Amino acid sequence: MMPWQLKVGLHNKREREKKYGPQVPKPLAELLPQINVSDLQVPRDHKTYIENISLRFPHLTGMKINRFMVSFFHSDRVQTFRFKWIKTNFGYPRPAFICECGSPVISLYFRCTNLACRRCTNAIYASQVCSRDKRPCLQVQRMHMFLKLKTGMWKSTRQRLETRITATARQELKSKRLAHHSIQIPSSNYCTRGAMHWR
Ligand SMILES: [Zn+2]
Numbered sequence: 001m002m003p004w005q006l007k008v009g010l011h012n013k014r015e016r017e018k019k020y021g022p023q024v025p026k027p028l029a030e031l032l033p034q035i036n037v038s039d040l041q042v043p044r045d046h047k048t049y050i051e052n053i054s055l056r057f058p059h060l061t062g063m064k065i066n067r068f069m070v071s072f073f074h075s076d077r078v079q080t081f082r083f084k085w086i087k088t089n090f091g092y093p094r095p096a097f098i099c100e101c102g103s104p105v106i107s108l109y110f111r112c113t114n115l116a117c118r119r120c121t122n123a124i125y126a127s128q129v130c131s132r133d134k135r136p137c138l139q140v141q142r143m144h145m146f147l148k149l150k151t152g153m154w155k156s157t158r159q160r161l162e163t164r165i166t167a168t169a170r171q172e173l174k175s176k177r178l179a180h181h182s183i184q185i186p187s188s189n190y191c192t193r194g195a196m197h198w199r
Contacts, residue, residue, distance in 0.1 A: 029123040033110040075113035146186040
């Protein structure tokens with residue numbers, strides 16, 4: 001016999017789907033096409049540049065950029081984002097996109113012919129899908145991938161990072177949703193020098 005909790009749960013689920021349609025899982029941010037502000041050469045001068053970046057970003061047909069704003073041409077429309085220059089402790093300020101919701105962000109995500117911040121696209125990070133005990137596995141997988149991809153690192157730095165990979169955390173992530181290659185690509189440079197050329 002079916003336990004009553006399951007019966008009630010299934011009934012509620014059916015009612016909810018009748019009302020709102022079937023539940024679609026939120027997209028994973030790591031799997032959406034994205035534009036990181038550091039991938040663009042934001043001009044420091046007062047000129048406006050028109051560039052074709054469709055090789056790097058196949059979803060875009062063109063870009064117009066100056067130090068105050070950037071316009072992306074895609075899906076028969078144009079979306080313009082202003083830049084916010086954020087002060088840093090050392091050196092020149094760094095730019096961030098200002099999303100339509102008003103928040104300054106480093107990455108814009110492409111979903112349903114629209115570019116917006118992660119919150120506006122309703123995406124979640126892979127780490128948010130993980131349960132608390134599986135999150136270290138994801139971290140270790142990313143670190144492992146980082147050590148594979150990163151070249152030209154000091155030997156001592158490599159050794160220091162390798163100690164972070166503990167045997168217990170190297171178990172498999174048994175989730176179909178997280179099996180995608182992009183989920184394991186490290187997004188951090190782990191405080192090392194040199195470009196993250198896999199990005
Ligand atoms: Zn937003």
